[in-house]
Amino acid sequence: MLEALNTPAPDKIIELMGLYAADTREDKLDLGVGVYKDAQGRTPIMHAVKAAEKRLWEEQTTKSYVALLGDTEFVEQMRGLIFGEAVPTDRIAGCQTPGGTGAVHQLFELIQRADPEASVWYSDPTWPNHPAMLAHLGIEAKTYRYFDAATCEVDFEGMLADLAGAKVGDVVLLHGCCHNPTGANPTLEQWRTLAELFARRGLVPMIDLAYQGFGDGIDSDVAGLRYMAGQVPEMLVAASCSKNFGLYRDRVGAAFAISSAPNLTPIARGNLASLNRMNFSFPPDHGAKTVAIILGDSGLRMDWVTELEGMRRGMLTLRQSFAEALRRATNSDRYDFVATHRGMFSRLGLTPEQVALLRSDHGIYMTGDSRINIAGLPAQGLDKLAAAIAAVE
Structure with missing residues (x-):
């Protein structure tokens, strides 16, 4: 074989x-x-990571599994860090994943379950793992213009022109901040334009948030994401703690799905749990618990x-x-x-x-x-x- x-x-x-x-x-x-x-x-x-790990080592009494969705406190703390008060919490389903890459993969599979006919649009260029995972999963992928090589800025007009070809239910993959590989980011006004476009056209934004805090600041880096979350009925977000917490090898990430109504949230949550079970069963706990300790302690x-x-x-x-x-x-x-x-x-x-x-x-x-x-x-x-x-x- x-x-x-x-x-x-x-x-x-x-x-x-x-x-x-x-x-x-x-x-x-x-x-x-x-x-x-x-x-x-x-x-x-990071200093806070060292301190939180020491506390975890002193206080942890078991290495048993946590839950299919991961550490509840971690998911809740990450939800607040990312979304703030932008959208009611009863519309947000979340789960812990092995890194931001795991979160992206889980959300691609969630898209596949929800609408096998949906296409995923990603920026040209983008992080190479995006098209690689889409091809591996057999999801139809399309690209939109993003980077103007002459000006080294966002080609926003080209982006809008290409997304005019997206159909209702298609998913548009965006980088939350600190675009990889270009470093060029949409302005807040451009995020607002995209939010209006997605809401009007029935397009679903999926945000890959790998660098919150590395661009203009923790809250500034998600200002566009938060605005969009308040304007569209549905949104998917994949978040990574590799960079902003320095937890690369511990593989700490989270996947979130915003539903159009609270009654749909348990269904989204159940599907995230099911995908976790099939792909890796229970997510790793150490790094996620470390992040939960840091975000839950004012001093740390x-x-x-x-x-x-x-x-x-x-x-x-x-x-x-x-x-x-x-x-x-x-x-x-x-x-x-x-x-x-x-x-x-x-x-x-x-x-x-x-x-x-x-x-x-x-x-x-x-x-x-x-x-x-x-x-x-x-x-x-x-x-x-x-x-x-x-x-x-």
Whole structure:
């Protein structure tokens, strides 16, 4: 049987990690992998996480299963963190998932159960796992224009023109903030326009919220999501705690479904529980309980908010400094957009050939589409990096 299998295409990020690891140059630089790093190149454990884990270790008395939907307190705390007071809680069904990726997968399967004829529209470009999962599940997928390579901003007119082809019941996948891979985000006014469009046309928004707190702030990053939640009858949200809590390896996520009426919420909740049961039975508890402890304790929550805000501001400083270094190196303003984008990523607009030259001649690693991880920028080596980029242009 197994001899009939074909070798799958390598994941480009994993492949890049392997190339970087094999490079023996001491001054090599990894700007490809999408993991937050501090000034020392580490992915730190947040102070509040350490404190919450210590409390959990001291107080936990069993390792028995929690529930199919996961930790109730975690789901409720995440619901408040994401939605605030934007929509009545009796219309929101939620469950814990293994990471944000697990949440996206569960919601894709929920779409498949609810309407097998629905198409899912995603941005061009988007996180590669979105189209990969849709193809694996056999869900019809379509793309809408999103990024204007000339201006390095959102192509909103192109987006609206493409979504004019969506039919009633189709799902439109949006990035909640800090668009991956471009770093370009819709304005709040554009979110309002989309909300009105979706409500009028009967389209269902699905929000992938992987970076809350990394862009303009915890509440600002979900301002568009919250507005839309208050305007449309149905919405799906996949949330990740990998970045804003630094819990990458603990796989902490949540999936939410907003129904048009409270009487439909138990049905949505039951289906989320059923999908959890079939895909992984019970979700992992440690990371989710850690998040629940932090969000439920005013002191730990404030500590977390403060550290997260420091991480966010640090990335904004790196963005501004890098844009200035590129301006000096190229004697132009064509990279100024780096300072205005938000989140961990920006796409520089380099060709695959230029990216390959940066890797071979300078030991600088980024994905083939020239997406860079802002958190991986060397604060003390920005002029050297900018000079290398100018050299391959």
